[in-house]
Amino acid sequence: MNRRRNILILIAGLVVIVVVGAVMARPQGKATTVGVVTAAYTHFQTKLPETGYVQRPETTTLTALVSGNVGQIYVRPGQHVSAGQLLATIDNPQLVDAEITARAAYEAAQGKARSAEQTNATLPASNRSAVVQAEASLEQARFSLNQAIQDQRAGAQSGLGYGGTSAAQQRAAADATVAQRATDLSEARRIADADRDLFAQKAIARNTLDQDVAKLAQAQVAYDQAKRDRDETYAQITRQSPVLADRVRAERDAVTQAEAALASAQANAAQDKSGDVQAALGDAQKAAEDMRYAADQVARLRIVAPYAGVVQTIATETADTLRPLQPGDAVTSGQAIATISADTGFVVRARVDEQDIANVRVGERAVISGEDLGTTTLPGHVVLIGAVAQKSDDPSNTARQITTTIALDHTVPYLRDGMSVDVDIVTEDRAHVLALPADAIRHDAGNKPFVLVVANGRTAKRSVKLGATSDTQALVLSGLKVGETVVGERNPGIVDAMRVAPTAMPTTSPSPHP
Numbered sequence: 001m002n003r004r005r006n007i008l009i010l011i012a013g014l015v016v017i018v019v020v021g022a023v024m025a026r027p028q029g030k031a032t033t034v035g036v037v038t039a040a041y042t043h044f045q046t047k048l049p050e051t052g053y054v055q056r057p058e059t060t061t062l063t064a065l066v067s068g069n070v071g072q073i074y075v076r077p078g079q080h081v082s083a084g085q086l087l088a089t090i091d092n093p094q095l096v097d098a099e100i101t102a103r104a105a106y107e108a109a110q111g112k113a114r115s116a117e118q119t120n121a122t123l124p125a126s127n128r129s130a131v132v133q134a135e136a137s138l139e140q141a142r143f144s145l146n147q148a149i150q151d152q153r154a155g156a157q158s159g160l161g162y163g164g165t166s167a168a169q170q171r172a173a174a175d176a177t178v179a180q181r182a183t184d185l186s187e188a189r190r191i192a193d194a195d196r197d198l199f200a201q202k203a204i205a206r207n208t209l210d211q212d213v214a215k216l217a218q219a220q221v222a223y224d225q226a227k228r229d230r231d232e233t234y235a236q237i238t239r240q241s242p243v244l245a246d247r248v249r250a251e252r253d254a255v256t257q258a259e260a261a262l263a264s265a266q267a268n269a270a271q272d273k274s275g276d277v278q279a280a281l282g283d284a285q286k287a288a289e290d291m292r293y294a295a296d297q298v299a300r301l302r303i304v305a306p307y308a309g310v311v312q313t314i315a316t317e318t319a320d321t322l323r324p325l326q327p328g329d330a331v332t333s334g335q336a337i338a339t340i341s342a343d344t345g346f347v348v349r350a351r352v353d354e355q356d357i358a359n360v361r362v363g364e365r366a367v368i369s370g371e372d373l374g375t376t377t378l379p380g381h382v383v384l385i386g387a388v389a390q391k392s393d394d395p396s397n398t399a400r401q402i403t404t405t406i407a408l409d410h411t412v413p414y415l416r417d418g419m420s421v422d423v424d425i426v427t428e429d430r431a432h433v434l435a436l437p438a439d440a441i442r443h444d445a446g447n448k449p450f451v452l453v454v455a456n457g458r459t460a461k462r463s464v465k466l467g468a469t470s471d472t473q474a475l476v477l478s479g480l481k482v483g484e485t486v487v488g489e490r491n492p493g494i495v496d497a498m499r500v501a502p503t504a505m506p507t508t509s510p511s512p513h514p
Contacts, residue, residue: 032498035505036454037440037488039480044435046428046470047367048359052350052406054419056341059312064331065300068092072327073338077313080343081305088303088337093166095297097150102287102294104146108139109280109287116280119266132276134262141258145251152244167237174230181219181226188212188219303337312339312417346408346415348380350423351401354389359427366406370421373412380406382425428468434482435473437505439490441466451480452487452494454502459487461496 071089075081112135119131195212198204314324315336325337348368352360360382368378382404389400406423441449441464449466452459467475480486487494488505 031457031501032494033503034454034459034487034491034494034500035489036485036502037437037505039434039436039476039482039484039486041432041482042435042473044428044430044433044468044470044473044475045426046468047424048352048356048427050350050352050404050423050425052348052368052421052423054346054415054417054421055349056310056312056417057344057347058307058309058342059339059417060306060341061339062087062303062306062337064090064303064333064335064337066090066092066095066297067332068095068301068330070325070327070329070331071301073314073325075311075314075338077311079311081309081311081340083305083307085305086302087305087311087340090301090303090331092301095294095301099291099294099298100150101146102291105143106284106287106291108143109284112136112139113277113280113284116277129276130265130268131262132280134258134265135280138255138258138262141251141255145248145255148244148248148251152248167240170233170237174226174233178223178226178230181223185216185219185223188216192216305340307340307342309340309343312341314338341417346411346417347383348406348408348421348423350404350406350425351390351392352404352425353392353397353399353401355399357385357402357404360385360404360425361427365426365429367424367426368406368408368421369424370419372419373421376412378408378411378415380408383407428470430468430475433467434476434480436476436480436486437488438469438472438474440486440488441469441474442490449474452496453480454485454487454500457499457501459494459496459498459500 068090069092071091073088075085075087081087115135116132119135192209192212192215195204195209199206199209315338317323317325317329318335325331331337348366362382362385364382366380366382368380369376384405386403386405389402392399392401404425406425436451440451442451443449448463450461450463453462454460462479464479465477467477469475485502487500494500
């Protein structure tokens with residue numbers, strides 16, 4: 001009896017369960033279609049977009065260190081040069097002559113010092129001064145003779161042996177003036193002849209013809225005057241030739257007399273005067289310094305590359321910024337000649353707003369792109385973060401900015417200094433992490449994050465702990481497992497415990513490596 005009652009109770013319980021299940025399984029309204037994503041491992045990355053410009057890290061403007069005229073320019077913009085390579089030369093005959101004179105003076109002073117030392121060891125002190133004086137007179141006479149010989153070679157009297165205009169330069173200047181006046185005369189004659197034909201054809205007024213005929217007469221006068229000036233210059237140079245020759249002869253006689261005076265002093269010398277030796281050595285040292293200075297000035301006539309690099313520009317004329325410097329152009333000390341950049345690749349300078357700089361670290365990767373690069377992107381990395389925040393060049397941007405330097409890992413042949421580029425600094429780059437689209441993350445009244453997990457056709461609120469976020473993704477540190485389905489659209493109408501019909505949304509591909 002009890003067994004039968006138990007069986008009936010069991011059957012009744014099963015019926016109740018079936019009925020309840022049937023009731024629960026009955027449709028309670030149409031399910032809402034909702035886009036879902038599946039939680040999966042993916043590649044998470046955040047980028048800081050900025051603009052920047054390409055630069056060479058080291059650029060130097062090479063200037064003329066002495067005045068003169070451009071001799072030769074051996075390079076062109078865009079040319080690669082090695083350290084120490086000759087780029088250009090400057091002509092300055094005065095400096096060259098000054099070095100020759102300084103070297104001769106140094107050799108003379110050296111000879112005087114050696115002679116003083118030798119004389120001091122052999123001659124009595126009482127006559128030592130006479131010997132030294134005679135040596136100085138001889139060296140001065142030789143120096144004066146050297147000046148006279150240089151003047152005779154130049155064909156013009158300079159008074160110093162260097163620094164004056166030579167006869168050849170005077171003749172060249174006079175010939176150039178005559179040639180210029182001849183050209184002007186020829187042009188004036190051509191215009192006058194053309195005007196006569198035009199006047200005969202009644203194509204121009206008589207006044208125009210008269211003006212050009214008058215210009216022809218003026219050109220003729222200028223040409224005749226230039227020839228007279230040239231003839232006078234040639235005559236003056238011719239008259240000066242015997243004067244220079246006489247001077248050379250006189251200086252030779254002075255050298256002969258000085259040599260005789262020295263020989264006499266040496267014959268009578270028998271005393272020691274070491275002070276004269278020290279003076280001669282001091283003079284030799286001073287002459288050596290003068291020679292080194294003169295040699296340094298001559299060395300400055302050569303402009304060489306301070307390091308291996310690329311020639312950026314050749315400077316232009318001071319009076320004509322559209323005309324590059326050419327041989328013969330006058331230059332002054334300090335005037336720019338060329339600009340060269342170090343052969344150390346390119347960098348990109350970008351300005352990062354002060355509120356974003358905390359996310360930037362030295363060594364972080366960066367991706368360089370832009371219109372000038374087309375579809376090409378260049379990898380780089382942050383090498384320097386500026387120490388000073390500067391005011392933005394954009395008036396609409398009130399934030400201060402920090403100059404950040406990115407070194408390019410490699411370049412392309414058409415990259416140029418000064419190009420504008422787009423910069424994406426990769427501030428977060430993590431592989432194989434659990435991440436969801438930003439639209440899948442919701443926040444409650446307390447601003448705590450949660451997601452709506454979809455299971456068995458219903459939504460369920462699930463609190464999650466988030467890590468770094470970007471504009472498109474958010475890292476999920478806890479509260480969700482790989483493979484779970486989550487509402488992926490930001491629709492406030494989708495709430496907890498709601499019947500939904502899930503439909504897959506595009507999502508990031510999982511990382512192939514754990």
